[in-house]
Amino acid sequence: MEAAEELFAEKGFNGTSVRDIAEKAQVNLAMISYYFGSKDKLLETLFEYRGELSKTKLVSIIEKPNTTSLEKVYLLIDNYIDKVFNQQCFYKIFTREQVLTQTGHIAELILQMKKNNQENISRLIQEGQKKGEFKKNIDTALMMHTIVGTANHLITTKHHYRELNNLQSLSEEELLKLIRKKLATHLKFIIKAILTHEV
Amino acid sequence: MEAAEELFAEKGFNGTSVRDIAEKAQVNLAMISYYFGSKDKLLETLFEYRGELSKTKLVSIIEKPNTTSLEKVYLLIDNYIDKVFNQQCFYKIFTREQVLTQTGHIAELILQMKKNNQENISRLIQEGQKKGEFKKNIDTALMMHTIVGTANHLITTKHHYRELNNLQSLSEEELLKLIRKKLATHLKFIIKAILTHEV
DNA sequence: AAAAATTAATTAAACGTTTGTTTAATATTA
């Protein structure tokens, strides 16, 4: 599954053959069908695995005591950036798969993940509004699109960021550290404006 | 090429067979190799075609007389939203292709498009800073990532936006109109904050 | 505790499709 994740991220799902995966994982070709059922089911299993991993954290942030709503939103941003940076391969796959409108088990999984996230964050925004921390008329969905869109776009196209900003001298590690820091500051600034600045 | 564009957007490049394209375009299978050379070259041709289309407009906005820098940025946002909304299929393909780190003609085309955009927009930002309209220390690259990331993410996953916000009753046209308006307002608000609000 | 029986894991080879592309013949246009 690890080998498959890396290859799917690099060459796309349909651009990766089961033989590629078998070779990278150093297992026999037939083992993949034997253990996962099929190539499609392998991708499904990957989505289920990654989906499970990211469930619990969200709620614990939202319910954290002695924390302002804005601080919680900041924690949420940090948490999302962590996830995207630590699971770059998966988020590349995710970014590509979510574009396809075709129905299926993975499409359902993606929608469920998003639904779950949006519900929780909506609650948090409402909490902040009740406490008077946030302004009225916040479009939570669009705000999330900006967080997710900016972070995903940056991490999935960081090879372009490096090239366009003449950062070829940096190591991959240094580049990631730089991007991560900038992105966190950038998103927090934007989100604070959305949540607290009156028009 | 139109048929191919729609199919690539719907099922992905590798998920679409040359036979699919031939059938949708109602031409003989061999015609595609005859006119485009290969399936890969067909995609390249599409990228070149779409790339050419979007070159000129940018400069004309930046050089528009009697316009403040902020107004120009707003025009730029409107222009980008227009492009994304009018070429949804292509932007789905683009969004998916740019994730792949593999080198090739298309990768070069994508990088050139981005380089060209970033250079022009950097000039505009500097102009605004000289005029005192914009604050110092603006990360142009990140700002662009937010515009592009938010817009692309919204349009390429609008089927999720519809579902998550209970807009199933809206027609496709109505949904697009709604999203378009919201997105324009949203992005302009954010970008104004980035360009003019001190921290 | 050893032997036998059963289940699970692993393999190389083969399966039938589908893939992108080419060929060689025919039809159309210049």
Add this chain to the structure above:
DNA sequence: TAATATTAAACAAACGTTTAATTAATTTTT
């Protein structure tokens, strides 16, 4: 008459999956 466009058929290669045989591990019986 020559060049171009279009076609149905065929091509070899690659695809995901299955098969049948073999090896390894586990359980049951002696």
